[in-house]
Amino acid sequence: MYFDSVEAALSMAGHGGYVWSAYAISLLVVALILLAPRRRQRKLLRRLAGEQKRRQQGHTAMEEGI
Amino acid sequence: MTVPRTPPGTAAFCLALLRRQLTLAARRPIEIGNPLLFFAMVVALFPLGLGPAPDQLAGFAPGILWIIALLSSLLTSDTVFRSDFEDGSLEQLLLAPQPLFMSVLAYICAHWLVTGLLLALVSPLFALMIKLPAAAIGALVASLLLGTAVLSLVGGIGAALTVGLKRGGMLISLLILPFYMPVLIFGSAAVQNATLGIPAAPYLAVLGALLCLAIALAPLAIAAGLRISVDA
Amino acid sequence: MWSFFHKLGSPPWLYRIAGTILRWLLPITLVALCVGMTWGLLYTAPDFRQGNSYRIIYIHVPAAVVALAGYYVMALAGAVSLIWKMKMADVAMKACAPIGAALTFIALVTGAIWGKPTWGTWWVWDARITSMLILLFLYLGVVALYEAYDNKEAAGKACAVLSLVGMVNIPIIYKSVDWWYSLHQPASIKFTGDSTIDPSMLYPLLLMIAAFYAVFTCCLLMNMRAEILEREARTNWVKKLALEYRT
Numbered sequence: 124m125y126f127d128s129v130e131a132a133l134s135m136a137g138h139g140g141y142v143w144s145a146y147a148i149s150l151l152v153v154a155l156i157l158l159a160p161r162r163r164q165r166k167l168l169r170r171l172a173g174e175q176k177r178r179q180q181g182h183t184a185m186e187e188g189i
Numbered sequence: 190m191t192v193p194r195t196p197p198g199t200a201a202f203c204l205a206l207l208r209r210q211l212t213l214a215a216r217r218p219i220e221i222g223n224p225l226l227f228f229a230m231v232v233a234l235f236p237l238g239l240g241p242a243p244d245q246l247a248g249f250a251p252g253i254l255w256i257i258a259l260l261s262s263l264l265t266s267d268t269v270f271r272s273d274f275e276d277g278s279l280e281q282l283l284l285a286p287q288p289l290f291m292s293v294l295a296y297i298c299a300h301w302l303v304t305g306l307l308l309a310l311v312s313p314l315f316a317l318m319i320k321l322p323a324a325a326i327g328a329l330v331a332s333l334l335l336g337t338a339v340l341s342l343v344g345g346i347g348a349a350l351t352v353g354l355k356r357g358g359m360l361i362s363l364l365i366l367p368f369y370m371p372v373l374i375f376g377s378a379a380v381q382n383a384t385l386g387i388p389a390a391p392y393l394a395v396l397g398a399l400l401c402l403a404i405a406l407a408p409l410a411i412a413a414g415l416r417i418s419v420d421a
Numbered sequence: 422m423w424s425f426f427h428k429l430g431s432p433p434w435l436y437r438i439a440g441t442i443l444r445w446l447l448p449i450t451l452v453a454l455c456v457g458m459t460w461g462l463l464y465t466a467p468d469f470r471q472g473n474s475y476r477i478i479y480i481h482v483p484a485a486v487v488a489l490a491g492y493y494v495m496a497l498a499g500a501v502s503l504i505w506k507m508k509m510a511d512v513a514m515k516a517c518a519p520i521g522a523a524l525t526f527i528a529l530v531t532g533a534i535w536g537k538p539t540w541g542t543w544w545v546w547d548a549r550i551t552s553m554l555i556l557l558f559l560y561l562g563v564v565a566l567y568e569a570y571d572n573k574e575a576a577g578k579a580c581a582v583l584s585l586v587g588m589v590n591i592p593i594i595y596k597s598v599d600w601w602y603s604l605h606q607p608a609s610i611k612f613t614g615d616s617t618i619d620p621s622m623l624y625p626l627l628l629m630i631a632a633f634y635a636v637f638t639c640c641l642l643m644n645m646r647a648e649i650l651e652r653e654a655r656t657n658w659v660k661k662l663a664l665e666y667r668t
Contacts, residue, residue, distance in 0.1 A: 136473055138538050153454070156519070163647040165666075171663035346583075368587075371597035
């Protein structure tokens, strides 16, 4: 560890604001691009599953002659 | 009437295409005049926006003139293939036995003749209005002659890729403006150097090299783009 | 050898193998990212000229390097899809553009933040920043062109042509911007020659570059998986997958 204390690490001799905000923004963007495809995939699978369920219900309804 | 049995050779075909494009352009002189008028109007905007002080204008003049030339070339490049795409003659061109590379080059050449060449020829007039030192006018015309040819070729790529789209107007500028930047850099640097009394020849040589590269590669991309647009 | 290529062209196989790779690569990536960031932030000595603000280098440079490499990955995938008509290369090309744009954005923002303490302003029109800005425009152009086409097959081809044009142009743009602004510190990492950067600062930087490459790969694979599912939504294997997902 280069810094002596947490305060020193946070302030970084006056440059802390720049350094930490740069890291925070980058982490945020990386998290966004990592999570976006996962969300898209889940949404699609959920929609497809729903469609299939509805279709199956429609089939059974027809078989029962309703 | 006799029907020719063999299709015309590539050179004859391209010359015919070139003549056709020029004739079409000459039938609408207003459309030839539009980019020049645009050039004149934007030149008039700069003194209004920056103030009429001659020294200030002279300092910005190389960049201003080049940016306006770039924009007027950009605004006209959208129309290169548009009307031929709409009336179906572009499809005929794709089916023709002559290599598409050369016929596309003829289209671009026609576009350059009616925009870039004319812009370069009238630019000294606007250069004087905007107080560009007289020593730099030769460099301005030479750099515009070479540079607008590159702009026409690169603009043709954007035109070919967007010709099938209903809302292509804005998109084409987003696609090809990044590719215009090297031309702008070297073109305005040539004029800037000439105003300072430094030889502009190295920059003109680079523009010439860019032109050679563009002539060799851009028609390939334009041809591919036209095939995609027509198939879509 | 050929069967491998045939498998590469098969969506279900690619979907599954990408899932297997991700199961290993994603944790490794996250660990490397955390280790690299902590190392760069807390365990390296400050630069003698720039002080602590230089620590931004550990994200700025990797993001810029990978953003540039990403454009080439995109263009090569586009070339493969144009030449061999491989659908999966088209999927890969489409998946690259948003990731590359995001990484370029990171490089630009961190560059601006770095510029404030170093040069005293948020934005300087220097060669590298300008080049990164143009790279962002190139990425956004590809995204905009893809969205403009209704026919997605044609969209893929058009974007492939555009990214190939971009690939030819990027060296020209970079060289010309360099020429335009030749007042900048020279590249300080060379893998072959002597390196002017201290090893204690170099190792975390290399780790971060590797981590950003891994982030790019993970995002690429995940985007490809989502895209494959979307394109194959009408096939039986995807329907089965959806049912399994439900239960």
